[in-house]
Amino acid sequence: MGVNLKELAAELKLSPSTVSRALNDSFEISEATKQKVISLAKKLDYQPNPFARSLRENKSKTIAVIIPERINSYFANVVDGIEEITQAHGYHLLVYCTQEDVEREKKIVNLLMNGRADAIVISVSSQLTDNFHLNLLHERGFPLVFFDRICSEIPTTKYITNNYESSFEGTNHLIQQGCKKIAFFMLSKELSITKERYSGYKDALDQAGINLDSKLNLTFSQNEEQNIESIKELLISDNRPDGILSSIGKLALATYQAVKRTNLSIPRDLKIISFFADSTVASLLNPSLTTITTPTFKIGEECGKLLIQKLTKPKQPDLPNQTFVIPSKITIRSSTIEI
Amino acid sequence: MGVNLKELAAELKLSPSTVSRALNDSFEISEATKQKVISLAKKLDYQPNPFARSLRENKSKTIAVIIPERINSYFANVVDGIEEITQAHGYHLLVYCTQEDVEREKKIVNLLMNGRADAIVISVSSQLTDNFHLNLLHERGFPLVFFDRICSEIPTTKYITNNYESSFEGTNHLIQQGCKKIAFFMLSKELSITKERYSGYKDALDQAGINLDSKLNLTFSQNEEQNIESIKELLISDNRPDGILSSIGKLALATYQAVKRTNLSIPRDLKIISFFADSTVASLLNPSLTTITTPTFKIGEECGKLLIQKLTKPKQPDLPNQTFVIPSKITIRSSTIEI
DNA sequence: ATACAAAATGAAATCGTTTCCGTATTTATT
DNA sequence: AATAAATACGGAAACGATTTCATTTTGTAT
Numbered sequence: 135m136g137v138n139l140k141e142l143a144a145e146l147k148l149s150p151s152t153v154s155r156a157l158n159d160s161f162e163i164s165e166a167t168k169q170k171v172i173s174l175a176k177k178l179d180y181q182p183n184p185f186a187r188s189l190r191e192n193k194s195k196t197i198a199v200i201i202p203e204r205i206n207s208y209f210a211n212v213v214d215g216i217e218e219i220t221q222a223h224g225y226h227l228l229v230y231c232t233q234e235d236v237e238r239e240k241k242i243v244n245l246l247m248n249g250r251a252d253a254i255v256i257s258v259s260s261q262l263t264d265n266f267h268l269n270l271l272h273e274r275g276f277p278l279v280f281f282d283r284i285c286s287e288i289p290t291t292k293y294i295t296n297n298y299e300s301s302f303e304g305t306n307h308l309i310q311q312g313c314k315k316i317a318f319f320m321l322s323k324e325l326s327i328t329k330e331r332y333s334g335y336k337d338a339l340d341q342a343g344i345n346l347d348s349k350l351n352l353t354f355s356q357n358e359e360q361n362i363e364s365i366k367e368l369l370i371s372d373n374r375p376d377g378i379l380s381s382i383g384k385l386a387l388a389t390y391q392a393v394k395r396t397n398l399s400i401p402r403d404l405k406i407i408s409f410f411a412d413s414t415v416a417s418l419l420n421p422s423l424t425t426i427t428t429p430t431f432k433i434g435e436e437c438g439k440l441l442i443q444k445l446t447k448p449k450q451p452d453l454p455n456q457t458f459v460i461p462s463k464i465t466i467r468s469s470t471i472e473i
Numbered sequence: 474m475g476v477n478l479k480e481l482a483a484e485l486k487l488s489p490s491t492v493s494r495a496l497n498d499s500f501e502i503s504e505a506t507k508q509k510v511i512s513l514a515k516k517l518d519y520q521p522n523p524f525a526r527s528l529r530e531n532k533s534k535t536i537a538v539i540i541p542e543r544i545n546s547y548f549a550n551v552v553d554g555i556e557e558i559t560q561a562h563g564y565h566l567l568v569y570c571t572q573e574d575v576e577r578e579k580k581i582v583n584l585l586m587n588g589r590a591d592a593i594v595i596s597v598s599s600q601l602t603d604n605f606h607l608n609l610l611h612e613r614g615f616p617l618v619f620f621d622r623i624c625s626e627i628p629t630t631k632y633i634t635n636n637y638e639s640s641f642e643g644t645n646h647l648i649q650q651g652c653k654k655i656a657f658f659m660l661s662k663e664l665s666i667t668k669e670r671y672s673g674y675k676d677a678l679d680q681a682g683i684n685l686d687s688k689l690n691l692t693f694s695q696n697e698e699q700n701i702e703s704i705k706e707l708l709i710s711d712n713r714p715d716g717i718l719s720s721i722g723k724l725a726l727a728t729y730q731a732v733k734r735t736n737l738s739i740p741r742d743l744k745i746i747s748f749f750a751d752s753t754v755a756s757l758l759n760p761s762l763t764t765i766t767t768p769t770f771k772i773g774e775e776c777g778k779l780l781i782q783k784l785t786k787p788k789q790p791d792l793p794n795q796t797f798v799i800p801s802k803i804t805i806r807s808s809t810i811e812i
Numbered sequence: 813a814t815a816c817a818a819a820a821t822g823a824a825a826t827c828g829t830t831t832c833c834g835t836a837t838t839t840a841t842t
Numbered sequence: 843a844a845t846a847a848a849t850a851c852g853g854a855a856a857c858g859a860t861t862t863c864a865t866t867t868t869g870t871a872t
Contacts, residue, residue: 138857138858139860140858149822150822151823151861152820152822154861155821155861162819162821163820164821179586182859184588185525185528185588185857186857186858186860187860188827188859189525189827189829189857189859190826190859204552205549207544211544221569227569228566229568230566231552233553245565247518248520249523250565387753387754387757412544414723414726415754418726418729419758420757420758478828478829479828488852490853490854491851493828494850501851503850503851521828522828524827524829525827525857526828528857528858528859529831529856530829
């Protein structure tokens with residue numbers, strides 16, 4: 135397409151090596167020729183071929199981001215944060231969405247084994263005991279960063295929120311509002327966030343002397359309509375909860391839909407608090423939704439900063455086996471406050 | 474990292490060329506050696522270096538997608554659609570978000586001039602008369618596909634929805650519901666979608682014999698809070714509209730927020746219809762929002778199919794200068810229906 | 813003027829593929 | 843049986859950059 139180094143060199147009656155060095159501002163080249171080279175390069179709009187460079191340097195200036203869902207403010211925001219930092223350093227983002235499908239995730243990870251990206255930032259779609267693909271990658275020394283849904287067994291850097299505490303506080307809030315039968319809504323039980331959030335929920339119940347009713351702990355699927363119906367069934371059953379802690383935002387929306395199919399009312403008959411990313415939507419729901427909100431953009435930025443550090447400085451050590459906790463904030467709205 | 478062709482060849486006592494051909498299933502290689510090569514390649518987990526390949530073949534198996542916003546169901550859904558098709562053909566997606574910033578868009582487009590991607594799919598952030606960067610790219614023969622927010626002057630393939638008709642119908646719906654003073658909310662006037670949607674709005678008013686009041690045509694910024702205040706000002710002014718057609722989803726949300734700051738009520742005092750992607754949210758708003766919904770995933774799929782066709786078949790002609798229209802659907806909900 | 817160090821540039825290898833071209837062996841044709 | 847054609851493979855160039863090593867040019871000290 136454009137002009138290449140050799141052509142530039144020919145035009146300038148210089149060797150390609152000199153031109154390369156001039157453009158990379160090497161000390162070996164005189165100021166005079168540097169200027170000549172740079173000005174012609176600009177004039178001819180010379181763009182170095184990224185693949186030639188990647189091949190030679192064995193780095194791609196590309197970071198892969200793997201998320202479970204794209205239509206999800208939480209993940210979208212994290213990616214925005216990553217892009218904000220990495221783009222400024224000339225990095226490109228390959229963004230893959232697994233649609234919560236583990237097989238798809240494995241395929242994607244396998245595709246990335248060949249060095250197409252210099253690092254991976256991932257929030258796993260569902261943590262099976264089988265995270266062989268990620269393990270292998272990490273063992274080969276490939277920079278790997280987790281956020282939100284992590285694999286704790288893989289010793290690398292992770293960014294999460296204070297899931298346990300947030301969940302504990304959220305549950306406590308429901309208890310303080312008079313809830314006696316508090317349900318816990320989740321996706322896969324294998325997810326790190328599920329475990330931690332469940333743990334906070336459980337401990338809050340314990341502390342309040344409330345018995346945990348396992349029938350109130352519901353695991354949901356990827357099928358929206360099915361989820362709504364399950365919730366509705368629960369709500370019209372004898373064992374109806376009077377409070378819900380939803381560990382996933384979209385399950386709160388499903389609950390609102392389910393409630394519309396009953397003659398119950400939030401917060402009168404049912405109070406609900408949820409981990410939820412989009413505060414605009416939370417505030418516009420009827421009633422407005424009490425949320426636990428994670429600073430997702432910040433998480434993305436932190437991931438980005440860490441990777442830039444690792445990838446752009448020479449002789450960096452492996453990413454430390456460390457988990458950074460960025461606290462969430464509870465915003466109390468009408469869905470948990472008695473009128 | 475992994476093993477390369479030369480090493481594979483040495484292990485097999487074959488030449489690299491033979492191994493390469495065997496792996497690419499060339500007719501020149503006997504079945505026997507093909508099997509030997511393939512099995513060792515599998516055993517040693519051989520992964521071809523993508524950059525060597527890209528350099529040699531002059532294609533990257535990568536498609537760049539440029540969107541104005543990532544936290545937006547509309548665009549997220551289109552990207553999902555693109556990924557659905559292209560991933561199955563071994564393509565990777567570089568996703569860039571401009572945050573509605575034209576300068577940022579230009580920078581990104583310039584970065585893509587060097588062949589890092591084989592094609593670009595873009596919804597422009599704001600169409601200035603100055604779309605030099607995209608024009609240049611297209612003139613160089615670079616495959617470029619537009620969706621939603623297009624540059625009509627650039628002769629390539631575009632995917633849009635029936636903006637004019639949807640807007641016309643939407644406005645008519647408001648008129649039928651008794652609205653006399655109908656406002657039109659938009660982002661930049663330069664956007665193709667704004668022009669078309671405005672045109673449909675205008676013609677519907679004309680047809681109904683309603684005079685267009687330019688004070689009811691509001692252009693908004695990227696500042697959420699400021700937008701909400703502007704809307705509130707409008708709503709408490711003498712010139713208060715009784716209907717709103719919002720050409721952008723988030724302006725409908727801003728309107729709901731603004732209404733909460735007044736003592737007005739939807740749909741009693743104000744009816745609103747909006748182009749809006751997330752029907753779950755639309756149905757949960759209070760009152761539920763009448764929407765014009767575009768089949769965004771389908772648009773993404775169509776973009777993907779077109780590009781796969783263009784990029785994987787040999788000797789393909791340039792992308793045709795053609796605009797495909799994928800119709801939207803109006804869903805009437807409570808925000809436009811008198812109680 | 814000579815010697816030697818420093819500065820500036822060039823030649824060629826390299827990264828890992830693919831592919832053009834050449835060659836040896838086997839198979840088919842008359 | 844001699845020749846043509848098909849089959850199977852190897853050697854080396856090519857893609858476009860960077861970098862090691864070698865070489866030329868310039869500057870400085872004696």
